[in-house]
Amino acid sequence: MGANRRKAHNDKMTEKEHEVDWLVAGAGAGGMTGAVVAHQLGGSVLLVEKEAVYGGTTAKSGGVAWIPANHRLPEFGIDDSSEDAYQYLHGLIGNSVPAPRIRAYAERASEMLRFMMQHSHVHYTPLPAYMDYYDSVPGYQSGGRSMDPAPIHIRALGAAASSMSRDHYTGLLLPFNVSVVEGRRLQEMDFGAYLLGARLAARYYLDLPARLAKRGDDRLTLGPALVARLRRSLLDRDIPLWLNTPVAELLYENGRVCGARVTREGQPVTVRAKRGVLLCTGGFARNAGLRKQYQPQPSSDRWTAAAPGATGDGIALGEKVDAALGFMGSAWWSPTYLLPDGRSLALISGKSNPGSIMVNRQGRRFTNEAQPYEDVVKDQYASEQRGEGAVPCYLVFDATFREKYTAGHIKPSKITPDSRLPQTYFENGLLSRANTLFELGAQLGMDGHALEQTVADFNHHARLGKDPLFGRGDSLHDRYYADPKVQPNPSLAPLEKGPYYALRCEPGDLDTKGGLLCNEHAQVLDRSGEVIPGLYAAGNASAAVMGDTYPGAGSTIGSAMTFAYIAAQHALGATAKESP
Template sequence: MTGRQAEEPSEAGWDVVTDLVVVGSGGGSLCAALAAHEGGMQALVIEKTDTVGGSTAMSGGVLWLPDNPVSRRAGVQDSPEDARRYFASAVGDVGPSTSPARVEAFLNTVEPMTEFLTQHGVPFKHCEGYSDYYDERPGGKARSRSLETELFDMNRLGPWREKFRARQDMPPIPLYTGEVSPLSLAPRSLRAAKTVAKVGARIVAAKAKGQDLRGTGAALQGWMLLAALRAEIPVWTSTPVVDLVVEDGKVTGIEAERDGRRIRVRARAGVLLNSGGFAHNAAMREKYGPSPSSTAWTSSNEGDTGEVIEAAMRHGAAVDLMEEAWWLPSSILPDGTPQFAVYERSKPHSFMVDTSGQRYVNEAASYMEVGQAMYARHSEGGGAVPSWFILDSRHRGNYLWGMSPGGVTPRQWLTSGYMKKAHTIEALAEQCGIDPAGLRATTDRYNASAAHGKDPDFHKGERAYDRYYGDPRVGPNPCVAPVDKAPFYAVALYPGDVGTAGGLLTDEHARVMREDGEPIPGLYATGNCTASVMGRTYPGAGASIAASFVFGWLATHHMLKNTARSTSVA
């Protein structure tokens, strides 16, 4: 069966009638719409901003899918049992969002959803390099459980290319994820040089063919949008949702602003919310999140403003984990742009401290773990927001910081105070407002063990994830070496994020729940507007995107099962 291709004539009191209304255009939205189309339902995707793709299009474009068929075909050894053990050890039980039913629903959906999207033209490939973020725990894997897609030619979108969301703070380089780590060593290693040459040749070849190749989130969402367009699924941009329509306790549609007027759209099967979180809503962050916080620190898309979550709450929806986000330690560039620090934190000749000059975390741990540690330390009075990332001249001379190669430090970084520089540890501490004696003691303690590649305090470099972005030329630990060669540098790191991670509480079918534990009929949700099945943990690369896809798929299939007789067509 195939879905109906256009909105049906309006019914009394409605401007548009369809089967499924999807609010937001992230990856989970397009996955749900494609599943609805395949099942014979008409889907309408409504996007608040003027561009399609959501935060997924701005992301690394990776999905963490344990025991998935693509990785198995690539020779990865995994099993449902190991996946369950890893969920139990890394995520645990933090409440209803991580219930056994939701975890099982997530794991059981990986296979059919992946195969479905592959059949609909999404060319997944195993994502080499990344390990699980807690690979040392039971069920963890040192080899990736994540998928990415082949590179995507943006020209294939035709006129929709101009409506496609893209990152503005990073150049559109056609990279696979496994190429990021060697490039972070550029230009100081042979592997980096080979990768630069390979990517450069790819760019030249694409240009000769008239292609505009993209990787990461642009590639994933490019393929997803192309599949949706081929299925003739309508996508409305510049259409913010104002409220849900509730009749006799059931959500029957939405009210939205379109072309300057208020319209009502009926959804006979259900409404699926995938509207993002509230990363850009200062009032909601102040109300629910940890402190201090700022919308200036987030790297999420500007549509992440939370009004759809608030609308659902007005109609009785329960929420959970509202204080969590997908934390990502970030510096704030001189122009005010947040720049997240990922590969930088795993390189040797560096460590991070609070204002007392003390270390408090494994700096090379996953971004969410480090962000949580920053707030935990700060709440204890440690002065960790911001924290200070300390590096010596070997780190600055050999490794990328952001997009600046080793040995190339923009003058504005120093003149603006974004990057501090001094010839002694004590002088650097004075510039940063760090206790000089504390920083000197930490440096001496760190260096004594780092000379032997050890970090007995926080075990940096002992996980496969830590080592992925380390420097393999440094032994015996690619993440640990002394910080002892002047001049020394420091950059303030804040608990930035790529979106909030709490929101509407949903069950294993993605139905939005009330406070009394009963579902709200007709209302479903997925993505960053929900309390995640990943709880307070980021277990592997692409965990949040995978959850968005999976629960979007599950929502549609629950609707199909319960509305098939009235909405499906031959």
């Protein structure tokens, strides 16, 4: 069963002891889902979180969940099936992940959502215009699998609101929070968008209790809304959540994991878990040592948008009981950029708008900027490995782009002119500005003539609506975050009006994908491929069911919640009849 597996010792008689059916480590979307499901099935549950706040990386995310064949699709006239979803996933992932594990996700994600919407405050609505990322793969769906979490008022949490993670970038771009649908509508910046903005602003400013207390927006959307809805569900059930409680080691007795030793308020506590332990502790994006050991180089734990607690705790715990690892070199990649205060923000949508390109330090394009963010970073690393100097790279845009569109969180100049931007953005190189492309290239340490030639070639084709080098704007995905008013290609327009700008971008991520290898029941496997009884993992603590791919928006949260659900069902011995 593995020489490294530790057997529990009963010589620490002074330790406090606690007994439950189901112990969950990590209070993000996966962990809280696993706790709610086990409780609904009749189990006693304890949820522990090492940080002083709950929410994890989910609270920093968009909260979108990718749920194929979900039960709400018929309301939107969309036909989907779990078999189509399986064909799509398997077509992308191939044999890098066992087929039963892929099929479990394709078939049971919709079951999880129905269960959670019936038995908790979780509520999701399909995004009919948000398509899967790869339209050439059989089983592709043009919309509806990616789902938007419903907003919720933080005052619904009562006293528990004070310990929720609020480290979300909303507030940098707008003072109020917006849903996915609202955010995309505002981006269009037409009359209807201005009306929506006025309504959202009025609601925000008329929320007098929040304004008088000088808080942010108390109407939560995106990832924070999902976190709040799950936390409210725990409160309804009196499921205990112990914050500031890291797991020190797993208990392994009589051939199975039967609990863990945790540290609560500085004191050791032995928690015995009769049905098992679920690890939902996140990835290792904030662990510089593991990144150096496993990830493409150069890398940095500062470039990630993951939560501070994503340091690979589940990996360390699992390895001590001989667990196998997988996909340690992979991540949920996204270009990121560093603010002067050290925060790292993901660049998801701004790279798709017309009048912009990404270049390496040779002044040359290396990618289709509008393609899925994971693929942009993969191309960035490929360019770096060819010796072209793509870490960092630069999003280059002209004055027309600057006037009309956001670049990350930076508002258009018609709202926030350059004079009102923090000068630290320019002083530390986050933003660069020059009157000509040649001067901009010199500022960035590249051949200004090469940058001029790159832009001239791009402009020629952009006027025709074509990108012969990388096919930008050819897919439905490329056009989703683009400008439909620009034709014939809403993602392409020439860069021809100075001054010119450059936003420095790193090969960042939303979190890592590598973790404990699991089967279709979310059971952790050892290095010989055998199940470690009593030990389960979900979310970024587990080796991603998506492998080294990113099928669609919400793949991270959708898979975390689904396999936490599957784990709780398996551990509590639920039958198909007990599931809705």
